[in-house]
Amino acid sequence: MKDKTDILIIGGGVTGCFAARELSRYDLDITLVEKEPSLCTGTTKANTALIHAGFNADPDKLKGRLNMRGNQLYHERIQHELDVPIEWLGALVVAKEEEKLPKLEELLEKGQENGVPDLEIVKGDDIYDLEPHLADDAIAALHAPTAGIVNPFELTVALANNAAMNGADVYLEAGVEDIEDKGETKLVKTAKGDIEANIVINAAGLYADKIANMVGIDKFEITPRRGEYYLYDKQADIDVQTTVFPVPTKVSKGIVVTPTDEGNVLIGPNAEVIESVENKSTTREGLDEVLNGAQKTIPELSKRNVIKEFAGLRPAITETGDFLIEASDEVPGFINVAGIQSPGLASAPAIAEKVVGIVKEEIGGLREDPDFDPNYEGPPKFRHMSHEEQAKLVEEDKNYGQIICRCESVTKGEILEAIREPVGARTVNDIKRRVRPGSGRCQGGFCEPKVVNILSEELGIPEDEVVLESKESKLLRERTKEPLLNEEEVSDNE
Amino acid sequence: MSETVEITCISCPMGCDVELEVNEDDDIVDIDGNSCQAGIEYVKNEYRNPTRILPTTARVKGGVLPLVPVKTDEPMPKGLLDEAMEEIAKVELEAPVELGDVVIENILDTGVNIVATRDLPKK
Amino acid sequence: MNKQEYELVVVGGGPAGLAAAQEAYDQGVRDILILERDFELGGILQQCIHNGFGLHYFGEELTGPEYAQQFMENVRERGVDIKLDTMVLEVTPEKDVYAINSDDGMLYIDAEAVILAMGCRERTREAIDIPGTRPAGVYSAGTAQRYVNMEQWIPGEKVVILGSGDIGLIMARRMHLEGAEVEAVLEIMPFSGGLVRNIVQCLDDFDIPLRMQQTVTEIHGKDRLEAVTVAEVDDNMQPIPGTEYKIECDTLLLSVGLIPENELSKDAGVKMHDVTGGPIVNEGRETNIEGIFACGNVLHVHDLVDWVTEESLVAGKTAANYLQGGIDKREQEIEVNPGENVGYIVPQKITNDVEDRKLVDLYMRCKKPMEHVTINLYSGDKKLLDKNERRVEPGEMITFPVPEQMISDDMDSLKVDIVKEGE
Numbered sequence A: 001m002k003d004k005t006d007i008l009i010i011g012g013g014v015t016g017c018f019a020a021r022e023l024s025r026y027d028l029d030i031t032l033v034e035k036e037p038s039l040c041t042g043t044t045k046a047n048t049a050l051i052h053a054g055f056n057a058d059p060d061k062l063k064g065r066l067n068m069r070g071n072q073l074y075h076e077r078i079q080h081e082l083d084v085p086i087e088w089l090g091a092l093v094v095a096k097e098e099e100k101l102p103k104l105e106e107l108l109e110k111g112q113e114n115g116v117p118d119l120e121i122v123k124g125d126d127i128y129d130l131e132p133h134l135a136d137d138a139i140a141a142l143h144a145p146t147a148g149i150v151n152p153f154e155l156t157v158a159l160a161n162n163a164a165m166n167g168a169d170v171y172l173e174a175g176v177e178d179i180e181d182k183g184e185t186k187l188v189k190t191a192k193g194d195i196e197a198n199i200v201i202n203a204a205g206l207y208a209d210k211i212a213n214m215v216g217i218d219k220f221e222i223t224p225r226r227g228e229y230y231l232y233d234k235q236a237d238i239d240v241q242t243t244v245f246p247v248p249t250k251v252s253k254g255i256v257v258t259p260t261d262e263g264n265v266l267i268g269p270n271a272e273v274i275e276s277v278e279n280k281s282t283t284r285e286g287l288d289e290v291l292n293g294a295q296k297t298i299p300e301l302s303k304r305n306v307i308k309e310f311a312g313l314r315p316a317i318t319e320t321g322d323f324l325i326e327a328s329d330e331v332p333g334f335i336n337v338a339g340i341q342s343p344g345l346a347s348a349p350a351i352a353e354k355v356v357g358i359v360k361e362e363i364g365g366l367r368e369d370p371d372f373d374p375n376y377e378g379p380p381k382f383r384h385m386s387h388e389e390q391a392k393l394v395e396e397d398k399n400y401g402q403i404i405c406r407c408e409s410v411t412k413g414e415i416l417e418a419i420r421e422p423v424g425a426r427t428v429n430d431i432k433r434r435v436r437p438g439s440g441r442c443q444g445g446f447c448e449p450k451v452v453n454i455l456s457e458e459l460g461i462p463e464d465e466v467v468l469e470s471k472e473s474k475l476l477r478e479r480t481k482e483p484l485l486n487e488e489e490v491s492d493n494e
Numbered sequence B: 001m002s003e004t005v006e007i008t009c010i011s012c013p014m015g016c017d018v019e020l021e022v023n024e025d026d027d028i029v030d031i032d033g034n035s036c037q038a039g040i041e042y043v044k045n046e047y048r049n050p051t052r053i054l055p056t057t058a059r060v061k062g063g064v065l066p067l068v069p070v071k072t073d074e075p076m077p078k079g080l081l082d083e084a085m086e087e088i089a090k091v092e093l094e095a096p097v098e099l100g101d102v103v104i105e106n107i108l109d110t111g112v113n114i115v116a117t118r119d120l121p122k123k
Numbered sequence C: 001m002n003k004q005e006y007e008l009v010v011v012g013g014g015p016a017g018l019a020a021a022q023e024a025y026d027q028g029v030r031d032i033l034i035l036e037r038d039f040e041l042g043g044i045l046q047q048c049i050h051n052g053f054g055l056h057y058f059g060e061e062l063t064g065p066e067y068a069q070q071f072m073e074n075v076r077e078r079g080v081d082i083k084l085d086t087m088v089l090e091v092t093p094e095k096d097v098y099a100i101n102s103d104d105g106m107l108y109i110d111a112e113a114v115i116l117a118m119g120c121r122e123r124t125r126e127a128i129d130i131p132g133t134r135p136a137g138v139y140s141a142g143t144a145q146r147y148v149n150m151e152q153w154i155p156g157e158k159v160v161i162l163g164s165g166d167i168g169l170i171m172a173r174r175m176h177l178e179g180a181e182v183e184a185v186l187e188i189m190p191f192s193g194g195l196v197r198n199i200v201q202c203l204d205d206f207d208i209p210l211r212m213q214q215t216v217t218e219i220h221g222k223d224r225l226e227a228v229t230v231a232e233v234d235d236n237m238q239p240i241p242g243t244e245y246k247i248e249c250d251t252l253l254l255s256v257g258l259i260p261e262n263e264l265s266k267d268a269g270v271k272m273h274d275v276t277g278g279p280i281v282n283e284g285r286e287t288n289i290e291g292i293f294a295c296g297n298v299l300h301v302h303d304l305v306d307w308v309t310e311e312s313l314v315a316g317k318t319a320a321n322y323l324q325g326g327i328d329k330r331e332q333e334i335e336v337n338p339g340e341n342v343g344y345i346v347p348q349k350i351t352n353d354v355e356d357r358k359l360v361d362l363y364m365r366c367k368k369p370m371e372h373v374t375i376n377l378y379s380g381d382k383k384l385l386d387k388n389e390r391r392v393e394p395g396e397m398i399t400f401p402v403p404e405q406m407i408s409d410d411m412d413s414l415k416v417d418i419v420k421e422g423e
């Protein structure tokens, strides 16, 4: 690991990676450190993946303003620059009772105030034209055509790789253990070594308060709020066209039903304040709440064809209920980007824009790097190609002739590509998030051993050192026969 | 003093739980719980001399797979299964292996051989 | 694109595909191609190293690999074309087959008939909805079987197995013999789906406890599995509050059912059956798409490979007839319907008029175990045939041969029920 950098970003979620990418437009030396063996293992890996239109955002709050701006930036720039699935499916907020109508009107007004374009309230058959399989007792719905969905994994990976292509350094398994404030600079101690930085950006998600504590900042505290999900098989024949919300109440935003960029249906999240920032387990009660809630808008949903259940944690600052994005008054050169709960993903481009502004102020002006290339292209997607295109791809590279994941038709070529990118994949789940083997209905039963084998060969490590996610999440224990041979030795020695 | 031993008959899907009464001299004095004649033969044998086919694997060098499946060519005494596993674990064959190849002759002096149950070509 | 033509394409080189190809050849079809995605033929049998195969078909007890090798040799001797490491990506209703491998690239095969023999896959943790964390160490039993028996890796040291079907039982013995500790086998039903023989020889022999009407209700462990919560269930399979206890383990093997793998079939327009999860077929194992046949686990999950072979020989033969000038149809289709305590019956209908046929085999599963039963075959209200069995259980397929001469032109449906003897 290098020992000096202009800017050190802590955290390889969407916030940190977006900041790294936007800062790499300038003539700066950028470094990003992430504690896990892969990017995108925090809040960014488990959320609803919506680019909210911004009608529900409080214009008085930072998160309200940044949501709108973020949505705009996705439309105007990000979707053209990065090869990342973004789809503008639109959102529907569905009212089934008369008494909910005023709230719908309120959302419309708030949205218009926020500048959300093309909002309208639809009624009767018009609702069902937009969402044919909606519960049959809907009376009105707010339609927001500028709402979208994004693939958060591919987005984060694209950002990190694009930043790396433009000169940023990304270190994985480089958890920050301590920070020494040396005035002009900060000496950041990581699991991979020490690095001295002029500016430190704290984008550590659920751990942002702990990072801030390291330099003596204790003005905020992160409280994890858990949300659980069910994800359905692509082949489940559940017809959902838009992102469907119930009308929010004071207590809850309600359960969302939405397609994902790959055409699965995702339902969730509930919201539960929990103790530990590590507790991403799903619960019987939580999952039941999610399914019951989802059935209110899309009644045909059941447990049938569920292929995955998961939970994510919102890193909330409960006192303000808002994002905290600022250069610290107490510690110069230390920038907090914390409390990035929902709509953190939708706001991410705007958060990064704001961070760039803060850095500019701190340094007193930034010089653009004339070589900055905003474009990034990920591994090809065999599954989305015509047979002719597939044929051409194999002709160019034999590895695309080997299907590793049968459910999602993922080829060895795509997996190798993911491993060989500038910020390459290192874990089974990382590969799953980037190119999808194991994301289908058999959840890796068929392909996981093959992915383990490819990782082992590419990384030059034995198969039993390949991990699922974290450093300790080893998949295999011993070679068959070893336990018996060892037993033999033990008894021989006795 | 006689003792009762319970044995599940596996000669047919009924799976009768059969009780044997055995006296001090280890003679079977009563059999109860079976639904048919075949059950009597089975439990007598299973009491006196329980045997099993042992299907497992042996290591192979240079093959298309690192293991070849093997089995005992005859049933072997049940009490020796774990010990036999340890013996088989020590073996490392050289590819190619052919179905029927004897991997261990007369394992643990049982008169039973360990044989390969598939062809395993060289890599 | 690499374009080829074949009379018959067989998708899948497991026992089903092999037997079907062999029989089609023996009936005179010469232009046959087997497409298999694995590096070798044999299908799931290559990892089923235990004995218990072949008693019906070969009259002797073989292990999975031995059984497979016999059929592999048969198709090789006949000179059937085989492409390995080749994944079939699509079969169209017009019987165009798209497949891919590294050497040929994309293959486009214009086939006159197709036999689907893709086998099945395993149900997952998600399919049975176990909440908790998502650590390493949770495997389907079949994946673990492949690791232990073929790839030479042991997934873990302290094992809990959920599901007492034969695969779960067999894996309990394998893990034990290879030096792992098997803490328990749990079964949510009040009875095991496995053979008594396997309960005795895989569990009792090694003092591995089998706990009925219990299931895993939560998974623990951040990185690697650390423990599972187990609870007793009531007769509706719902966990009973207060009965929970924890078992520490680093590995959970799930043996919770198999599902026919029919993604290709669906894309080809083949109609599926709700209960079997496989195509709806006639007695020749032909689907609703003329010239597309299905056999083996892709059609319905078999417990015994011998029945897979029997069924696949039928499919191979009918495919040959189809290619050699067509199959005569009966004037009236006969529906085959499950009655009391019958879960499903394959074939779902009898439609062909075949001269030299003596028997039509019906394959079925009962819904719940029962002792001393009579299996009755009806046409309308008229009883045609019955047979007695000492015991039936859902885990074991029941075969019921119907003599051809009993099937008459005026029938439009058959029904089978399973009732207590004498009722």
Ligand SMILES: Cc1cc2nc3c(=O)[nH]c(=O)nc-3n(C[C@H](O)[C@H](O)[C@H](O)COP(=O)(O)OP(=O)(O)OC[C@H]3O[C@@H](n4cnc5c(N)ncnc54)[C@H](O)[C@@H]3O)c2cc1C
Residues within 6 Å of the ligand: A010, A011, A012, A013, A014, A015, A016, A033, A034, A035, A036, A039, A040, A041, A042, A043, A044, A045, A046, A047, A048, A049, A050, A051, A052, A174, A175, A176, A177, A203, A204, A205, A206, A207, A211, A225, A226, A227, A228, A269, A312, A313, A314, A315, A340, A341, A342, A343, A344, A345, A346, A347
């Ligand atoms: C249930 C749920 C639903 C949501 N739905 C939406 C939605 O639909 N739309 C939307 O816009 N937003 C949504 N959000 C919010 C959105 O997911 C988050 O705002 C966003 O992902 C936050 O990203 P991040 O990079 O700040 O945090 P994270 O993704 O958590 O990244 C922080 C990173 O920092 C790393 N880190 C921590 N400590 C250290 C250390 N000491 N050293 C180095 N690295 C460290 C972590 O490992 C992690 O990778 C949702 C959130 C949840 C929980």
Ligand SMILES: Cc1cc2nc3c(=O)[nH]c(=O)nc-3n(C[C@H](O)[C@H](O)[C@H](O)COP(=O)(O)OP(=O)(O)OC[C@H]3O[C@@H](n4cnc5c(N)ncnc54)[C@H](O)[C@@H]3O)c2cc1C
Residues within 6 Å of the ligand: C011, C012, C013, C014, C015, C016, C017, C035, C036, C037, C038, C041, C042, C043, C044, C045, C048, C050, C051, C052, C053, C054, C086, C087, C088, C089, C117, C118, C119, C120, C142, C145, C166, C167, C258, C261, C264, C295, C296, C297, C298, C301, C302, C303, C304, C305, C306, C308
């Ligand atoms: C784990 C397990 C244990 C069993 N234990 C026993 C037992 O003890 N005794 C017994 O008698 N029976 C047992 N059986 C049942 C019996 O062995 C199976 O029913 C039989 O193997 C099924 O044969 P098949 O050819 O239908 O499927 P498979 O053997 O699964 O073969 C299907 C083949 O198709 C290939 N394929 C699938 N899709 C494609 C595609 N798109 N392109 C190319 N190729 C493809 C697969 O790679 C595979 O080789 C067991 C089954 C399983 C799953």
Ligand code: SF4
Residues within 6 Å of the ligand: B009, B010, B011, B012, B013, B014, B015, B016, B033, B034, B035, B036, B037, B038, B039, B040, B042
């Ligand atoms: S005693 Fe007879 S009926 Fe009972 S299991 Fe044995 S063979 Fe079957």
